[in-house]
Amino acid sequence: MKIKTMQEAENYLYNSLPVFHRQGPAAYKADIGNISSLMQHVGNPHMDRDKFIHIAGTNGKGSTAHLTSAYLQENGYKVGVYTSPHYTDIRERIKINGVLISEEDFVACLNRFLDIIEEVQPSFFEIICAMAFLYFKEQNVDYAVIETGMGGRLDSTNIITPILSVITNISFDHQQFLGNTLKKIAGEKAGIIKDSVPCIIGEKVDETYDVFIEKALSMKSTIYFSEDVWQCNYIGFDGELTKFQINSKDARQTSTMIKTNLHGRYQTKNIELFLTIAYVLDRLSIVEFNLNLIKSTLLDITKLTNFIGRWQTISEKPKIILESAHNIAGITEVTEQLKLMEFDQLFIIYGTVADKDISEILKILPLDAHYMWTKANIPRAMDENILKNTAFASGIPGESFSKVGNAIENAVKLASDKDLILIVGSIFIVGDALQYLKNNPLS
Structure with missing residues (x-):
């Protein structure tokens, strides 16, 4: 068998392999045996130890990966980025210098693995990950920034030996796989720390500090904790760009104002981490620090890396913002941003997945919003009426819509130019919103 078209490729991947972002826990495989077999089949393209930066963590992986990639690009390098899941196009997961595969x-990459897929029986994530490593090798990238899928220790991406390991933060998410305490989750994420490879931790937290120190x-x-190296403070939004004040804590004592189209106050931690990555790359004599x-x-x-879905403004009157936050830590940051x-x-147009406990999230959502509960177009999505009833029982009334597009259409009809429509809850909700707005542009 040989696959000839992109449509055939997607049909094969979605219909023949376990897909976690659609099916949930039933598609999760906690080992690296499959990815190792896939890599061996194509000559182990992941073995180039000078190319990889590995990023794990609960939140902020995507922002950190794209910032790191953009900085390397600005330094003149050809940079691959592997992330997951995707919003509207499966090819978003594999990019070079912001351009989708x-x-x-x-x-062509998928065809290289067809002979072994029946034998290995990999998951959807495992085969896409293998394709990314193969593609980056064949395209001869200078560096590749690799984001873990969920954990770290047993994640398919953890077959690489990087030049730098990065862990953004630790909070509660996917407890059924990673553990029900922050220490256990941190232990899984710390599994990406490799022998004699420097590691950077994005947040210094009492519950997880010893886990990272002992592993390192x-x-x-x-080991570096980014808050010991850089400080970033949110200044405000000028209508187009967000302003932050950054201050170094090393001997140079650099202090300056920066502007970015990466929006949201929560980006302070991601920017601190990104600056620390740049600092450590300089210390390793890999890339000279350049302010x-x-x-x-x-x-x-956004231009350099085709970064989407994070506090992304798609309309001004009314203001419509897309945000992929989906867990307690992420939604907490969103609610704090709204206060500003x-x-x-x-x-608020909100949807989530059926296997997520949203009881704690409902406690932190603002009570003064007009809610529209909805469902992404994936089998794993929580039914909009179950979501509506669960929220109502928690004191949050709202309407339910079977499709994200219907919720957007209703919100736009009700909203005035000075109102805010926030579309939030998961990457899948944002992905459906982007697809709807592509097909039904706002006038």
């Missing part, structure tokens, strides 16, 4: 190359010591890895390129990276992050904004009425 072509349909032709996607099909056991691996003879130099001007730091500034241009932050200013043009000015608007008349707040409309």
Whole structure:
């Protein structure tokens, strides 16, 4: 069998392999045996130890990966990025310098594995991950920024030996796989720390501090906590760009204002982490620290890397914002950001997945919003009426809509120019919103 078209490739992947982002826990495989077999089948393209930066964590992986990629691009390098899941196009997961893998190359990479898929029986995530490593090798990238899928220790991406390991933060998410305490979750994420490879931790938290220190010591890895290296403070939004004040804590004592099209106050932690990555790459004599390129990276992050779905404004009157936050930590940051904004009425279009406990999230959602509960177009989605009834029982009334597009259409009809419509809850909700708005552009 040989796959000839992109449509055939998608049909094969979705219909023949376990797909976690559609099916949930039934598609999860907690080992790296499959990915190792896939890599061996195509000559182990992941073995180039000088190319990879590995990023794990609960939140902020996507922002950190794209910032790191953009900075390397600004330094003149050819940079691959592997992330997951995707919003509207499966090819979003594999990019070089912000350009999605072509349909032709996607099909060609998949065909390279067809002979072994029946034997190995990999998951959807495992085969796409294998395709990314193969593609980056064949395209001869200078560096590849690799984002874990969920955990770290047993994640398919954890077959690489990177030049730098990065863990953004630790909070509660996917407890059924990673553990029900922050220490256990941190232990899984710390599994990406490799022998003698420096690691950077995005947040210093009492519950997880010892986990990372002990792991780094056991691996003879130099460890950095980003808040010990850089400080970033949110200044405000000028209508087009968000302003932050950054201050270094090393001997240079650099202090300056930066502007970025990466929006949301919660980006302070991601920017601190990104700056620390740039600092450590300099210390490793890999890429010289360049503040001007730091500034241009932050200013043009969406253009450089095709970064979408994070506090993305798609309309001004009314203001419509897309945000992929989906867990307690992410939604908490969103609610704090809303407190800084000015608007008349707040409309929230929210949807989630059926296997997520939303009881704690419902406790932190703002009570003064007009809610529209909805469902993404995936089998794993929570039914909109179950969501509506669960929210109502928690004191949050709202309407239910079977499709994200219907919820958007209703919100736009009700909203005035000074209102805010926030579409939030999962990447799948945002993906459906992007697809709807592509087909039904706002006038």
